[in-house]
Amino acid sequence: MDFYACLLRCSDGSFYAGHTDNLDLRIAAREQGESSGYTAPRRHIALVWSESFGTRDEALAAERRIKGWSRTKKQALVEGNWERIKVLARNRQTGG
Template identity: 40%
Template structure:
């Protein structure tokens, strides 16, 4: 079963990055205020970006790398995927 790295676009224009094995369940948790502390106060609007990985370890590494990006760099990453 694949692991997903995802970026949520929040209502205030900020981004939340995470990883999960079950993307549908995890996004539902975020939407219901039962996900991360961040998304309890920065309500998610939509899933803006997704990457698939075969292992938890590779997903975690990618999540950490994305979290280090600036807001502008994350926007570029999202734009590059939506242009495919």
């Protein structure tokens, strides 16, 4: 079974990071308002990034890591701009 970390863009332009073992079902439930929490008042949502993992723990670790990222770094992830992600990670480490 695959597990997924995902990044959703909400109607207000914000991002929501999560993880699941059924990406389609999870997104549909959030879009239909069946999930309370952050995305409920921010529907409509769109899946903008996902990655599959072999275990739930790996997917959860990816979710937690992404939740700690800046908006700029999340946008770079959506764009697949790994060079920008590396620069942003270095800037955070050096305080610049």
